[in-house]
Amino acid sequence: MKSKGKAVKPSRRTWSNPEPDLEPDTEPEPGSSEQEGSEASVRIGGSWRGSLRSGGGKRQRGAGRGRRHRQHGSSTKERSIRRLESNERERQRMHKLNNAFQALREAIPHVKTDKKLSKIETLTLAKNYIKALTTIVLDMSGACLPSGGVPSEATTAKLLQCYQQHLEEEAEDGLTQYLTHMHTFNQRS
DNA sequence: TAGGCCATCTGGTCCT
């Protein structure tokens, strides 16, 4: 396990722990003033960074774009508390995501090395693994993938049915069980 | 030392 010194980053200026010479109350919030998009730099994430507002951002979802900051009408202290709570939730969310990645790493076969799979490697291997399993399962059931690589509707329905059954049973050894179902299915049909 | 990977913070947007 790599120690990445992430829990605390003392050298970093955080919103909740700003440098003494910075006055959060007197600073215009990014995007909340008339200077929107005209600042050479904005303070986001407790750090100074280049302006994001002028075209660089990809965030253009929904009709709410251009909306002003949500105004909570609360004190600096209350906003600070909410921000800390929000950070904590985000941390927990990312931990859950990482746990899921770890579970995925353990579920897919790969050459064991000292170095753990990165996230992108994990996703890529998982995708390939699913493709390989699908091919095997279809072979067992006498079907085969069409040239496009996409199973037919009927085949997909069969796969989903077996997968659903597997989920309901919450099998300990998922793959074995899944393949057994498919084998049984094949024998019956 | 550069580049890859990652955790964390943050603000915007979506959803309930």
Added chain:
DNA sequence: AGGACCAGATGGCCTA
């Protein structure tokens, strides 16, 4: 209204 989700930014650690 508030939590979840998302993606950009930042900086630390590690390796080639």
